[in-house]
Structures are given as structure tokens and as C-alpha cells.
Amino acid sequence: MAIIPNFPQRFLREHEIWHGNMGMDVRSGDGVEFLEFHRDFLRRALEWYNTQGLNPRMVEPWSSIPLEIKSHPRWSRRLQQAENRITRDLESFSSSDELGWFLQTSSLHNAIHVIGSEVFNDDDFGSVSLAPRSTLFYNWHGLIDNWWSQL
Structure with missing residues (x-):
């Protein structure tokens, strides 16, 4: 819950451009591309982060969506159902593409950010x-x- 000091502009720009090129319609292949882009982006940005002497615990993955988010008035039944599908029925996704597509089209990805x-x-x-x-x-x-990784 902090701004990373001296974060490289090149990473910010890369992320912004990638999302800008995605467009509004999610097509076949976009889901796995979303997952692959972010996995690679995380790897490279965290490699940089680890060279800065910053606290690695600050960037550890959440083990689940925080209760503070799920207690917010905009956390809806639809968002809860989306999370439940992923956490309780991951095998219902036939592919990585379907999981990535679902994260985007269910609004779960964006809702967590907002x-x-x-x-x-x-x-x-x-x-x-x-x-x-x-x-x-x-x-x-x-x-x-x-x-x-669990899929």
C-alpha cells in the first residue's frame, strides 16, 4: 500500500501501452495474452524492485482478495460469484485463455483495481x-x- 520510489517510467509506459492496445472487445487468445503479459511484467519489474533494497514483503502476492475490498459497498454479488468460480471451481476453466478472458469480462480484474x-x-x-x-x-x-499456476 505504498508508491514504489524511483519506479522506472519505462515500466509504466509499457503497461499503459499494452492495455491501450487491447481494445474493448476480448477475443480468443486475449485471455492468455493478458496472463502472460502480466506474468512477464511482474517478473521483470520485481527483478528491478529487488535491486533497490526495498521491502520484499510489500510486493508479495495476496493469498486471497482482502476483506477490506470485499466489505466495500461496490463489492457485488456478481464479483463474489466471479471470485467463487476461480477459488472454488478453477477446473471449470477449460484453458488459460478462458481464465484470463473471464478475469477481464467478469470485471473482477478492474473492480479490484478500482x-x-x-x-x-x-x-x-x-x-x-x-x-x-x-x-x-x-x-x-x-x-x-x-x-x-493452479489451473
């Missing part, structure tokens, strides 16, 4: 162009990557 930015008072986390300089980005995307 609600989390409010709950944790971190405007960067809710902004596509600034999210990667927030430690919350690594907590959230680390959880997503862990879900994907």
Missing part, C-alpha cells in the same frame, strides 16, 4: 498508467498469477 484504490487510499492502483508503481499491483497480480 475498489482497492479507494479502500487503501492509493489512487495509483486504480490508474492503468500508474498502477505498476503501487505495491498493491504486485499483491493483486501475484494472486492472479498464483490462480493461473
